[in-house]
Amino acid sequence: MVLQESPALDDVFHALADPTRRAMLRSLAGGERNIGELAAPFDMSFAAASKHVRVLEGAGLLRRRVQGRSHVCSIEAEPLADATEWLNYYQAFWSRRLDTLETLIKADAAKAKSSDGD
Numbered sequence: 001m002v003l004q005e006s007p008a009l010d011d012v013f014h015a016l017a018d019p020t021r022r023a024m025l026r027s028l029a030g031g032e033r034n035i036g037e038l039a040a041p042f043d044m045s046f047a048a049a050s051k052h053v054r055v056l057e058g059a060g061l062l063r064r065r066v067q068g069r070s071h072v073c074s075i076e077a078e079p080l081a082d083a084t085e086w087l088n089y090y091q092a093f094w095s096r097r098l099d100t101l102e103t104l105i106k107a108d109a110a111k112a113k114s115s116d117g118d
Helices: 007-016 019-028 035-039 046-058 078-116
Strands: 062-067 070-075
Touching: 007 019, 007 046, 007 078, 019 035, 019 046, 019 062, 019 070, 035 046, 035 070, 046 062, 046 070
Parallel strands: none
Antiparallel strands: 062 070
16 A cells, blocks of 8 residues: 555645646646646646646646757656555545445344334
8 A cells, every 4th residue: 555654645645735736737638748738628728837847747747848949848647546546545545434334223223113113
C-alpha cells in the first residue's frame, strides 16, 4: 500500500484539488497537448496555464518536452494509480463498515418481527 505520509501522494492530491488541473489531465488522457491547447478551454493566460502545468508536472502527473518553441505535455498515469490505491483502501474500509451495519439492521428487524408475533 502507498504510504499515507507520502509527500508524493500529497502533491498528487494537491494537484487534483483544482478543477482546472483535473480538466487539463482529462484532456491529456486523449493525447499530447501543448500548453496553449491546454489553456484554450479556460479564460486564462498562457502564464496561468503554465503554472497549472508546473503543479501537475511537480506531482509527476504529466511529462513536458520542448519541441521547437512549443512545450508538449503528456499524461503520466503512475501517480494516479498510487492515489487510486490509497482511495481503494478507504473504499474497502467503508464497505466493510456498511456491510456490518446492514447485517445489524437486518438482525434487529428480524428480532423485532419475531417479537411482534409472540
